Amino acid sequence: MLRAPSLRRRLLTILAVPLALAWIGSGALIYVLALHYANVNYDRSLIETARALERMARSDAGGAALSPQVRILMESEADDPTWYSVRSLSHGVLAANRDLPMPPLTPVPGAAPRLDSVAANGQHLRMASLALHDDSSDATIVISVAEGLRERRALAREILIGTLPVVLLLIAIVLILVWVGVTRGLRLLDPLVEQLEQRRARDLDPLDQSRVPSEIRPLTQTIDALLQRLRAQLELQERFIADAAHQLRTPLAGLRLQAERALADPRPDSVREALAHVERLSAGAGRAAGQLLTLARTQAEDQPRFARVDLAPLARDYVAERVPEALALHIDLGYEGRVSGAEVEGDAVMLREALVNLVDNALNHAGEHGTVTVAVAHELRTVIIEVEDSGPGVAEEYWPRLGERFFRPPGARRDGSGLGLAIVRRIAERHGGALAFGHGRDGRGLRVTIRLPAA
Numbered sequence: 001m002l003r004a005p006s007l008r009r010r011l012l013t014i015l016a017v018p019l020a021l022a023w024i025g026s027g028a029l030i031y032v033l034a035l036h037y038a039n040v041n042y043d044r045s046l047i048e049t050a051r052a053l054e055r056m057a058r059s060d061a062g063g064a065a066l067s068p069q070v071r072i073l074m075e076s077e078a079d080d081p082t083w084y085s086v087r088s089l090s091h092g093v094l095a096a097n098r099d100l101p102m103p104p105l106t107p108v109p110g111a112a113p114r115l116d117s118v119a120a121n122g123q124h125l126r127m128a129s130l131a132l133h134d135d136s137s138d139a140t141i142v143i144s145v146a147e148g149l150r151e152r153r154a155l156a157r158e159i160l161i162g163t164l165p166v167v168l169l170l171i172a173i174v175l176i177l178v179w180v181g182v183t184r185g186l187r188l189l190d191p192l193v194e195q196l197e198q199r200r201a202r203d204l205d206p207l208d209q210s211r212v213p214s215e216i217r218p219l220t221q222t223i224d225a226l227l228q229r230l231r232a233q234l235e236l237q238e239r240f241i242a243d244a245a246h247q248l249r250t251p252l253a254g255l256r257l258q259a260e261r262a263l264a265d266p267r268p269d270s271v272r273e274a275l276a277h278v279e280r281l282s283a284g285a286g287r288a289a290g291q292l293l294t295l296a297r298t299q300a301e302d303q304p305r306f307a308r309v310d311l312a313p314l315a316r317d318y319v320a321e322r323v324p325e326a327l328a329l330h331i332d333l334g335y336e337g338r339v340s341g342a343e344v345e346g347d348a349v350m351l352r353e354a355l356v357n358l359v360d361n362a363l364n365h366a367g368e369h370g371t372v373t374v375a376v377a378h379e380l381r382t383v384i385i386e387v388e389d390s391g392p393g394v395a396e397e398y399w400p401r402l403g404e405r406f407f408r409p410p411g412a413r414r415d416g417s418g419l420g421l422a423i424v425r426r427i428a429e430r431h432g433g434a435l436a437f438g439h440g441r442d443g444r445g446l447r448v449t450i451r452l453p454a455a
C-alpha cells in the first residue's frame, strides 16, 4: 500500500542532508579554530622558552652551554621535544641539541622574538628566535627554540572530538523541535476541521477564512470554490425538481379532469372528445419533460466536450430534414447563406438542439403560407445563425424577457412549455455567444440571431 505523504517526514528528509553537511562543516571549522588557538598558545610558550634561554645565556657569560637541568627539562617532553640552538654569528654553534636552521631573517638584538615555520630533517617545526649582543666576545648570538606540530594537532583533535557530539546533540534537538513544531502547527487546522465537521450537508456557505492559517488559504479557497459550484449545482437541481413538479401538475390535473368527464358522460362522442384532450395534454407533458431535461443538460456544470463544428452544413441538412413537415403546413422553409466554412468550437448536439427549438418556434408561428428562413453567415470573427419567420412576431417590449424560463408573452398560444428560447440562450452562452431578437423581413415576424465566436 502506498504510504500517505507526511509533512513531518517530508520536513525531516528535507532537513537531513543540510544538517549533516552543517555537522561536517562545523567539525572542520572547529578543528581550524582549535588549531589556531593551540598554535597561539604553543607559540607563546615557545617564546617564553626562548626568553628563558636568553636570560640563562646572559648569566652564563658567553652562553657556552646550558645547565644539565635545563637540558633534561627541555628534552624530557616525550611527544614533541623542544630543540634549541645557541649560535654566535662569528663563532658558530655554541650549544645545541639539534641542528636547527637559521631563521629566514636574522633577528636583531633587542628586537621582539620572531616566529617561523621551518623544516628540519623532513619535519615541520615551529621556531622562535631572538638575538642578543655578547659583550665579552662582541658578537651577536642567535638563540632558536623549536618544536614539532604533533602536540598542537593532538590538542585540536581533542577539542574536535569533545565538541562534535555536542553539535550532534544540538542537531537532534532541532529535529525534535521540528517534529514537535509541525505537530503543534497542524493544530491550527483544528478549528477548520471542526467547522467542517459541524456542517450539515446542505450548508455550503463559504468557510470562515479569518481563522485559517495563511499557508493553507489556497486549499480552503479551492474548497470554497468547490462549495460554490456545488451550491450552484444544488440550486439547479432544486429548480429542476420544482419546475418539473410545476410543469407536470397542470397536465396531470387536466388529464384527471378529462377522465372524470369521460366517466361521467359515457357517450362515444364526449369520450372521444375527452380522449383528444388527453392526447394533447399528455403530448404537452411529454414535451415539457423533454425540454426540462434538455435545459438541465445545458445548465450542467461540467465542461462539455467541444470540438470543431461547421454550422453551415449542420443547419442546411437540418432544414432539409424539416422541409416535408413545413410543406405539409404550407410553409416555405428555406436555407440561405454559406455551404460551409462557418466553424465554431462547440458541441454539435447542443448546437443542433438550439436550431431545433428556433425552427420549432418559427414553424409554429409562421402561419399558413408563411415563410421560414434559416441562414448561416461568417463575419470577421463571428458566426451568425439566423432564423426568421413571417408570423405575427413578438412585441418589442417583450424581447428582453424572451429566453427567460417559462416566459411567454401575453396572448401566446397555450401549448408549449416556454423553455425553448431559454435552452437556446443557454446554449449560446455556453459557446461564448449571445442571443438577439429583431423583426423579420418587411417588419413582419420574429428574427432570432445567435452570434458565436468563430473557431
Ligand SMILES: Nc1ncnc2c1ncn2[C@@H]1O[C@H](COP(=O)(O)OP(=O)(O)OP(=O)(O)O)[C@@H](O)[C@H]1O
Pocket: 287, 291, 357, 360, 361, 362, 365, 366, 389, 391, 392, 393, 394, 402, 403, 407, 408, 409, 412, 413, 415, 416, 417, 418, 419, 420, 421, 422, 445, 446
Ligand atoms: N417565432 C416566433 N414568433 C412569435 N412568437 C414566438 C416565436 N418564438 C417564440 N415566440 C413566443 O415566445 C414564447 C416562448 O418561446 P419558447 O420557445 O421559449 O417556448 P415555447 O415555444 O412556448 O415552448 P417550448 O419551445 O418549450 O415547447 C412562445 O410561447 C411564443 O409566444
Ligand SMILES: [Mg+2]
Pocket: 357, 360, 361, 416, 419, 420, 421
Ligand atoms: Mg419553442
